[in-house]
Amino acid sequence: QTAQDAVGHRASGQQGPAAFAAAAAESPGDGLIPGSFSGNVALTSDYLVRGVSQSNNGPAIQGGLDWDTGAGLHFGVWGSSINFKDGGEATTEIDWSGGYAGSLGDLLNYDIGAVYYWYPGAPGALSYDFWEVYGKASHDFGRFTLNAGVNYSPDIFGGTGPSTYFRGGVTVPITDKLSVSGEAGHSFLAQSNPTPAVFPDYWDWNAGARLSVNGWFTVDARYYDTNIAGNCPAPGGKRWCGSKAVVAVSRTF
Numbered sequence: 458q459t460a461q462d463a464v465g466h467r468a469s470g471q472q473g474p475a476a477f478a479a480a481a482a483e484s485p486g487d488g489l490i491p492g493s494f495s496g497n498v499a500l501t502s503d504y505l506v507r508g509v510s511q512s513n514n515g516p517a518i519q520g521g522l523d524w525d526t527g528a529g530l531h532f533g534v535w536g537s538s539i540n541f542k543d544g545g546e547a548t549t550e551i552d553w554s555g556g557y558a559g560s561l562g563d564l565l566n567y568d569i570g571a572v573y574y575w576y577p578g579a580p581g582a583l584s585y586d587f588w589e590v591y592g593k594a595s596h597d598f599g600r601f602t603l604n605a606g607v608n609y610s611p612d613i614f615g616g617t618g619p620s621t622y623f624r625g626g627v628t629v630p631i632t633d634k635l636s637v638s639g640e641a642g643h644s645f646l647a648q649s650n651p652t653p654a655v656f657p658d659y660w661d662w663n664a665g666a667r668l669s670v671n672g673w674f675t676v677d678a679r680y681y682d683t684n685i686a687g688n689c690p691a692p693g694g695k696r697w698c699g700s701k702a703v704v705a706v707s708r709t710f
Contacts, residue, residue: 492527496520501705504537507622507644508661508683510697511550513540529557531570539576542692547579556591567594574614584616601629604640617655619647639664659685674708 497520503510504517511517521535536551556570569592576585593606605625613620626640641662646655665679682700683689689698 490524492525494522494524495709496522497707497709499705499707501703503701503703504539505681505701505703507642508659508663508681508698509689509691510693510701511537511539511541513542513693514696514701515540529559531556531558543579543583546583547576547585549577551575551577565594565596567592569593584612585614587612587614587616589620601627603627613646617646621645621647634669635666637664637666656690657685657688659683674706677705677707679703679705 499519501517501519503514504512504519517538519535519537521533523531523533525531532555534551534553536549539547539550541547552572552574554570554572556568558566558568560566569590571588571590573588574586579585587610589608589610591606591608593604595602595604603625604627605623607624608620608622610620612618622642622644624640624642626638628636628638630636639662641660643658643660644656645658661681661683663679663681665677667675667677669675680700680702683698686695686699689695691697
């Protein structure tokens with residue numbers, strides 16, 4: 458569990474192209490602090506959140522640090538470079554997360570928590586900063602794993618009002634180093650009369666493959682798309698919301 462994965466759109470998801478870094482290798486603490494720590498770094502050809510580019514269709518560098526207390530509670534911080542074409546008011550996104558993860562026997566694994574999205578340097582009047590609560594669950598059927606999740610914010614990015622995001626996906630292992638996966642999500646943005654500058658309710662989806670290379674780094678190649686490419690209200694228009702292929706390379710420690 459990483460801060461990025463916890464988001465569902467970044468994580469995780471997003472989740473976003475760096476969400477695969479969630480499988481971080483844990484290292485034991487030094488005895489003074491209970492639990493274990495893990496970290497991740499990634500370079501991606503584009504940083505997407507729920508199908509929409511956050512880096513002006515350009516590359517982004519990302520990284521995070523997570524603490525698993527060993528008692529279900531976990532905390533993390535994750536960051537990414539961004540480019541909103543807003544005159545440079547925000548160049549970095551930093552996500553702070555905390556939650557509780559557990560399992561119901563062999564039935565499912567679950568995780569509930571909250572994430573605060575911080576955009577240092579952006580004026581408060583832009584209302585970039587916001588927080589979400591999330592819940593997610595997964596079940597391993599052996600030959601494949603199903604997952605589902607929901608995120609809710611009382612006032613999403615830009616101060617445009619409440620947002621609820623539902624998502625579901627499947628992961629199929631091909632070998633111990635290669636897997637394929639796909640996910641679809643729907644954003645309910647509580648906009649009764651969307652304007653050209655405000656996102657309407659929309660769908661996003663992605664599909665791709667993930668390969669672990671000699672246990673040293675991971676490559677994720679993925680196709681993304683939405684159903685609002687033709688009327689995307691983001692500054693980059695169709696380029697930000699349209700179909701695209703994204704390749705990301707990550708290293709965990």
